[in-house]
Amino acid sequence: MATVGAHTGKRVLLIGPGFIGWNVLELLVKDQYNVTAFTRSKEHGAKLTATGAKNVVLGDLDDKKLISDEVTKHDIVLHIASADHAASAEAVLDGVQRRADKGQSTIYIHTSGTSVIGDAEARGKKSSKVYHDSKAEEINSLPDNAPHRQIDLGILGVQKKLGAKAKIAIVMPPLIYGYNDKHGRLSIQIPTLTRFALKHGFAGYVGEGDSVWSQIHVKDLARGYRMILHQLESTPADSPELLENPYYFCECTGEYEVSWKEIAALIGRTLHEQGKISDPAPRQIDPKLYGDIFGPDFTEAVMGLNSRSRAERLRGLGWKPVEKSWQHSFVQDELPEILKEDISKFAGYGAAVAS
Template sequence: MSAGKNVFIVGPGFIGWNVLDLLVSEGYNVTGFVRRKEHGEQIKASGAQAVFGDLNDKQVITDQTIKHDIVLHTATADHLPSVEAIIDGIKQRASKGLSTIFIHTSGTSLTDDSRELGNNAKSDKVYRDNSREDVDSLPDDAPHRKIDLTIAKAQNDLGEKAKLAIMIPPLIYGFNHKHKRLSIQIPTLTRFALKHGHAAHVGKGLGVESNIHVLDLARAYIVLLHHMEKSSPAKVLENPYYFCETTGDQEPSWKDLAVVIGEQLHKAGKIKDPVPMELKQENWADTFGEFTGAVIGLNSRSRAVRLRELGWQPTEKDWRRSYIEDELPEILKEDQDGFAGYKGTAAS
């Protein structure tokens, strides 16, 4: 299936590097678009080629898209110029009779119904991807929606000349011991607790977000890719959306997460009191700034019906085991002096 297939990954970082490893192991020819020379050397060691630039280098991204049969965007859910550059390249390929598979990464902040920043109870609404209407009913100004709608429009414009899909993961956790990269939300909350001496949650912390281990997510991209390779363009056109989550009984509230963080840091002798407290807005700068409520106060539940129908199943550690056994030991190795919140793009 993979013989001769060329894959271009925009942003082979925390998510994409794991996908890259799996693609290389299956014999795909992979090129990663990276910013730093060091990371370029890392993905080369994983068996890929590297192209350097940033997400605003639209011409580079378009030119690379033209050269590749398959494109994956795993850098961020919210960068329109890079998505437009990919779409331009896909359209140029289509004009030459070349079909392209494109999988973009969005996030379940799309479905956030937490209007009171963590004060409301666990949401009763569960979004399922086997109903396209569930996603299409979301407001146009929902998080990530502008990008997703751009892709959906391109899908309609291209028709059967290309195959486009959108992966929509929830809270991502987990650790790959080869890559040594940590996720965003839970490690940031842990670093906050180390700095302030207590674990914290936004509001009452009663909202929940579904979750997924990064290695289960990486395998989901491969399952989806194989499905798209085998499916007709008309079949792919029916529904571009794919959720990806663990089973529903593993949906902790944000307070549940804070409790575990507090317990484990207290057990490690790093904080005096294991009981979490409300994250005061004056301290949001030490988490995600003005986006804190949207990143760690959301209420969003989703079900990966379609991936399960394709045979995918999550098999990695649950969030609690992963945190205690893998992520927390790495965080405790860090020097926390000067920690002032997460400054990158955080989108779930």
Template sequence: MSSGKNVFIIGPGFIGWCVLDLLVSEGYSVSGLVRRKEHADGIQQSGATAVMGSLDDKSLITEHTAKNDITIHTATADHLPSVEAVLEGVRQRVRNGRNAIFIHTSGTSILDDGANGEYKGDRIYYDNKPEEIDALDDNAPHRQVDLAIVRSRKELGSQAKMVIMTPPEIYGWNPKHRRLTIQFPVLSRFAIKHGYAGHVGKGLSVESQIHVLDLARAYIVLLHWLEKTAPEEVQKNPYFFCENGKEFSWREGAEELGKALFEAGKIDSPEPRTIPEDLYKDLFGDFTSAVIGLNSRSRAVRLREMGWEPREKGIWESFRQDELPAILAEDHSNFSGYKGTVAS
């Protein structure tokens, strides 16, 4: 059980709500920043306190960060103002002589090699080698936000414990929340609209993967490590990957989606096809290649050293049993691509 510590979660949605449940079960006092009353009602039923606001409410985020022992950001990995607001709240805590823990959620799109689906990359990144991650291009996806945290770590030194969780492709289903991930549901909606399952380029690029419930448990393992570990040790390396030891190619993904949707009577053939660039608007727009055409191969060495292990079902079993029924129940008549940002 916890020692009565307070946690502020920014964006308790697909990832963060699962983390919230685990924190509440361990006795933490949890509040979550949400935009909609329906969502506020949901997290309150889970035992948390709702804070109504948006990622652009910088003063509100700073205020609640400063009031809480722990802040966890699980909203978009690309919203710099909200992260800057957290960092200001952390500074306020430090100035007042109080400890602070901040876990930010990035994504392994930082590893994007520009493959556009044309080849399987050889490069694998390990989170116990921070120098390799530090060497990534400053303009890589999510990197602007990550670097703001890295700079603040240097500024505050051992006075604050701040780390970056960097998951790959996240899949899975929490039946209590009934929320979907992003990439494969979007590809499924695209397939239903256009009549085929598709991939970027040749679909040869590969990515690591993690079930959302395994990821949620990883946040708790990481938090417990931060709580008991000396600041000087935390300061050595800000990066944590989280993957289940398996990878998939995006063509493999299109093949699995094609078979499942064909069997469901939603498309006429299970054979995957290359998606023409003029239809990227029905996927992730200009970011399509960076979202579903990248090589992104990561290894979670550090979490495994802490005793964390993945234990949930595999990605395709999960898709067929859990995500696909929810996707098929949707109204797809107005689908025109995903308009938000994608963490991995």
């Protein structure tokens, strides 16, 4: 595996240096990459510069020309902004193609998510179906209309066309939790459920609450991105390992996935101990209240399905999770931050959920 210092001067374009990407940026700076951060906010750009980004480009994900032009200037591109933004993914692929036309190879790591393997047949109950990233055929058999899948298929099409002219990987994170106190940013799912509990006075789950998801701490996930990048750099572009399987899961739980009912139970118990709700017992959420979670169209997809993944490829490279469990992270790190918020204006989470 490549060592720190071996990457000095390599140009990286990091699209989406937010909750996940900011942690990735810290690791790339430590490895001495020359990182350009693509972000919307001048204020956030200043923080990224302080973290060590050599350049900051201010732009929107819909600005396809700007993104494509920036890609042509960089050897490596990591897209961690969204799993469902087609225009930006297309812009990256256009830039990768432009580089290939000039004889320049590119490493492109795209972020998808394990909603793509969501098992609807066992809605509300634990499913026996588990997906392994060492078995590309399992993922390739997914329906074209699965979440994130249309964008992933577009990337796969370009990968097939370019072959050894580019090294392309698709990272599929599961339920992400965790907190970096230097950034002050929270994840999505568990904090949203906590805010719902504070607003409505009870911790809830969807359906029977027994569906399960694999999980990962955001810092362990960032280390996964770094290891995947190092692997792509050290593997020949014509290797079947790259050309035949672009998929990487990244989970910390193995067979011990958490159910949404277990998550609700911990939220209820800790909020009750804090004197924030009167009853610690979790209970089923009335669909009429889905607007205060992930909306009527997406709440069941986020909380009602199973998503069981195994990061066999990363573990085979020597990666292993080292951060806190989701329980300790929630109680010690995330809940204290949530309790500082003004919940009176909370009305659910309206943006796309990456996983």
